[in-house]
Amino acid sequence: MNIVFIGSGNVATHLAIAFKAMGADITQVWSNDHRNAEILAALTKAEPINDLDALDQTADYYIIAVKDDAIAAVAGQLHEVRGIVLHTSGATAIDVLKSAGTGYGVLYPLQTFSKTKAVDLKSVPFCIEANSTDTLEKISAIAHLLSTSVAEVSSGQRKVLHLAAVFACNFTNHLYHLSHQLLEAHQLKFDLLKPLIMETAQKIQSAAPKEVQTGPAVRNDQQTIDKHLALLTGSPELQQIYEMLSSSIRKSSL
C-alpha cells in the first residue's frame, strides 16, 4: 500500500509514522514548508516534494492534512490521481474533495496531537466518510490498521463532534492554563493540581459528567463563589469566565 501525505503538521506526522509502522509505504510528503516536509519524509523514508506537479499520480491513498482553509486549494490540484483522496479535518465537509480523483472521503482522528508527545492511536476514534460504499470499505480498512475504534460519521455529525471536541479539549486545556497562571502568581506549583486534573478526566470515563459535578456552583454555595470573585478582583476576564461558567453549571443542575 502506497500513501502520499499532503501536509507535515502534527496530524500528518502522527498518521504517517503510524501507517509506516503498520507496513505502508509513504512514497511522498508534500508541504509548502520545505523543512517540515524534509523532516517527516526522513522519518518515514519518503521523498519530500514542494511542488504538487511532482506528485506521484499512482499512489493508493492521498492523505490531505493541511490547515482547513487550504484543503480546497490542494484538493483542486489532485483531479488526475488514481488513488483515494482523504482529508483529516473535523470541521470540513466531504464535498470539498469532489473534484479530487474518483474515490474520496474523510479520515478524522478524534484526538489532540502535539509534535512532542506520542499518542497510542489504537483507542483513538477514527471517524470516516466516503463518496461511495466501495471507497468507504477501503477507508475503513486502513483506519482499522491504526485503531480498533472506527465509526462512520456524516459531515453534519462530524461538525458537531469537532465542536464538542473544542469544548472538551481546547477549552478544557485553556482552563488548565488559567489555573496554572493563578497558581504561579501566588508562588504555588501547578503540580499540586495534576492529580485532580487526572481524576476529573478519569471520572467521566464511567459516569455522565453531570452526575459527578462538584464545586460551589452546583451546591449553590454563594459564600464561596463570592470569596472566589473577590480573589479575582484584579482579573476582570477571569471573573467573567468564573461567573459565566458558574451560572451555566447552576442552570444545568436545575
Next chain:
Amino acid sequence: MNIVFIGSGNVATHLAIAFKAMGADITQVWSNDHRNAEILAALTKAEPINDLDALDQTADYYIIAVKDDAIAAVAGQLHEVRGIVLHTSGATAIDVLKSAGTGYGVLYPLQTFSKTKAVDLKSVPFCIEANSTDTLEKISAIAHLLSTSVAEVSSGQRKVLHLAAVFACNFTNHLYHLSHQLLEAHQLKFDLLKPLIMETAQKIQSAAPKEVQTGPAVRNDQQTIDKHLALLTGSPELQQIYEMLSSSIRKSSL
C-alpha cells in the same frame, strides 16, 4: 489513634475509610443527617451520633468535614475537647477554628470526591496548616499515613489553590457536560470524546498547558470559529461561553 468525624459527606467518607484502613480507630461519626452518619459509622465501625453533646471529648483528632458555612458553628461547640481539631476545606481560613480546642489546623485534600468512586489517596496532595509547630508536626504525621504528597500551605495560598481547582476541575467537568449535551442532541455517543479527554489531561502532566494548546482559537482560524458559532445559533449561552473562552485563548497566545 482515635479520630472523631464531624460530617458524613464525600470528603468525610473517603478520609474516614482511608484512616480506618491505616489502623486508626474511628470512634464516632456525627452528622445532622442521621442516615448518613449511620452509613459511615457502619463502614468504619464507629458510633453514630446526632447530638454534639454526646461527643467523646478524649479523641486525638476531630476532623470537621461539613459544608463550609457550617464549620464555624460546629467548631464553636468543640472548645472542651483535648485533641486536635481539623477542618478539610479549601476555601476556609484556619482562624475559624480558633475557639476549638488548643491545637487546631487544616487537612485539605486537593481532590474531587464522589461517593461512588474510590480514589487512591496516595498521590493526592494534602495541604496542611496548623496553629503551632507542634500541631503541624502531628497533622503532617497523619497526612503522611494517607499520602506521599503533603505540603504546608497558608490559608491565603489555600484559597488560591481552591479557586484554581474550581477552574481545573469543576469548570472542566462542566465543559465535559456541555460537550456531552451537544453530542446527545445529534445522536452521537459521548464515548467518542473519552480518549480525547484523557489525552488532554495526560498531556499537561508533563507539559505546561499553554505549550500544548490546540484548536481554532490558538491558531486564529476564524473560518472554523465562525462555523462553530453558526452551529450554536440555537444556544446563546453556549455561544457566549465559546466566544469568551476563544477570546481568552487568543489573548493568552499573544
